[in-house]
Amino acid sequence: MVQVFAHGQLRLYLLALLEDGPRHGYELITALSDRFGGTYRPSAGTVYPRLSRLEEEGLVVRTDEGRKATYALTDAGRAELDARRGDLAHLEEEIAETVRRQATQVRTDVQAAMRELRADLAAAAQRARDTATPGVPDPGRAASHRRRVEAEALVRRFVDEVRADLRVADARDGVDELTVETVRTVLDTALRSVRSTLR
Template identity: 45%
Template sequence: MPPVFSHGDLRLYLLSLLAERPLHGYGIIQALSERTGGTYTPSAGTIYPRLAKLEDEGLVTKTQEGRTTIYEITDAGRAEVAQRADEIDGIQSGLSDSVRIIAESVRSNVREAMKSMRADFAAAAKQPPAPEEPPAEDPRAAARIQLARAETVLAGFRATIRADLRTHIARGGALTPELVDALTKDLDGVTARVRASLG
């Protein structure tokens, strides 16, 4: 995944965040994560050196509130934010585009996974009885075998989707509420059809 911020953009974006309100270090990290839809959660080792540099430049001050360090923008910092407002808007637009593209990619992957799952269910329903199935006079044993098959299919689906989602998140991808809602809706639909078939 390419860097979320180009050279110098993070410094300017930190100033724009502090222009909105004073923040402590963890609050800045949280704000960056929220603004990027979870695609970028910087480490303390990334944020604090930049805050120290902004302080050295006279653009930010810090005060202690108990054990918490609060960072606040100075007049000089506000002047730079105002002067470079167009650049900040461009950075925010780029972040929004990145979040949108990643979210669409995840939605597409989930849709493909759901199509594959429905195809697996359809194929399983059409398969002839396995040779090892018991004779018709033992319906409970036959039902237990089919239950085992169903559980295998469900376990495979869960493992695949879980692995795909975790890999996506580990690579810095976003997981939006809309995507989870769509997944929930599709699974609810499958649940309803299975229950209807069971009578």
């Protein structure tokens, strides 16, 4: 995974996330993922060793609750956080810029996907025209029916592939909000584009 935090920044941000109250390690991972709009999700192997070091330094205290551990700021942790408010503000600006860049990239990818979809639809329409028998009147709605069937096949293929990818992602790391928003944007744009050709 591409490095998101510079040296010491993740340590500082974990302290900041604990300022509002105790959290489990998984809750901290999820909070980080949410802060980045789902574009970055640290692994347990990244977060838990840092929590252990913060505990060793006396900045957080760990409370075991059955199979789960809750982490909370100590007075020393709050003092460390207060002393580094400027660093934290700078870090928040960097995170916001990272999220903006990711959002721009998603929009660019969506626009490229829509161009490809429009090109595929145009190519499918051209193939349908090319395979029509020249000079023979089209009986009834046969030509329209063939084109509709081909378009529906393209839609089904798209749905099947996206559904399969979503299920794999859900089983592996989870489906984040950015993915849902991307699907919504793509489908809304596709619907408008297709409807514009049907009028």
